[in-house]
Amino acid sequence: xxxxxxxxxxxxxxxxxxxxxxxxxxxxxxxxxxxxxxxxxxxxxxxxxxxxxxxxxxxxxxxxxxxxxxxxxxxxxxxxxxxxxxxxxxxxxxxxxxxxxxxxxxxxxxxxxxxxxxxxxxxxxxxxxxxxxxxxxxxxxxxxxxxxxxxxxxxxxxxxxxxxxxxxxxxxxxxxxxxxxxxxxxxxxxxxxxxxxxxxxxxxxxxxxxxxxxxxxxxxxxxxxxxxxxxxxxxxxxxxxxx
Numbered sequence: 422x423x424x425x426x427x428x429x430x431x432x433x434x435x436x437x438x439x440x441x442x443x444x445x446x447x448x449x450x451x452x453x454x455x456x457x458x459x460x461x462x463x464x465x466x467x468x469x470x471x472x473x474x475x476x477x478x479x480x481x482x483x484x485x486x487x488x489x490x491x492x493x494x495x496x497x498x499x500x501x502x503x504x505x506x507x508x509x510x511x512x513x514x515x516x517x518x519x520x521x522x523x524x525x526x527x528x529x530x531x532x533x534x535x536x537x538x539x540x541x542x543x544x545x546x547x548x549x550x551x552x553x554x555x556x557x558x559x560x561x562x563x564x565x566x567x568x569x570x571x572x573x574x575x576x577x578x579x580x581x582x583x584x585x586x587x588x589x590x591x592x593x594x595x596x597x598x599x600x601x602x603x604x605x606x607x608x609x610x611x612x613x614x615x616x617x618x619x620x621x622x623x624x625x626x627x628x629x630x631x632x633x634x635x636x637x638x639x640x641x642x643x644x645x646x647x648x649x650x651x652x653x654x655x656x657x658x659x660x661x662x663x664x
Contacts, residue, residue, distance in 0.1 A: 441483030480519025
């Protein structure tokens with residue numbers, strides 16, 4: 422079943438989901454067989470599932486764990502990707518992007534694949550979206566639920582055991598990846614990790630995504646010790662570097 426985004430049925434089910442009206446949602450699903458597996462069709466012909474509706478930005482909808490549970494009980498598949506958008510993200514990716522821990526738990530409890538692909542920019546897992554958007558609560562919950570991490574993701578979370586394992590392997594990480602890891606570690610406020618990656622050849626002067634330098638990231642991350650250490654290494658804000 423496909424339902425237009427502005428149709429009365431789409432409006433009704435969206436209102437129930439985002440309002441945390443589990444009883445009303447059950448009534449709609451019962452009265453409309455096939456609705457649980459329907460796709461809502463947007464203005465650019467992109468399609469999303471009702472679980473995407475439950476995890477859409479900004480997330481944190483009332484009683485989201487209960488509404489997700491209702492949808493899955495009626496047959497919604499947490500591993501179905503959206504189509505026609507910027508990436509084939511699954512509901513778990515959207516929950517991670519919104520830092521919505523309750524939704525993450527409900528999706529995983531309902532069978533979502535924690536290592537499922539589809540993240541924006543990387544086509545990676547939900548952990549990729551969590552780290553790229555600096556949604557650290559989501560990243561830590563995914564980690565606690567058993568998620569794997571790349572070097573950059575481990576760096577952002579300050580996972581030193583995992584970091585050392587990457588460098589103990591042959592061949593070791595390329596310098597570009599080391600620098601990217603250092604940049605993410607600055608966003609996460611991870612002083613020890615930043616120091617370690619700098620010693621491995623990471624560039625404290627690199628200007629990365631959103632035109633942010635490691636120092637810019639550290640300021641946003643709110644770790645004054647890390648900020649002071651970077652300044653001591655000669656790091657500058659991106660606008661100073663560009664000038």
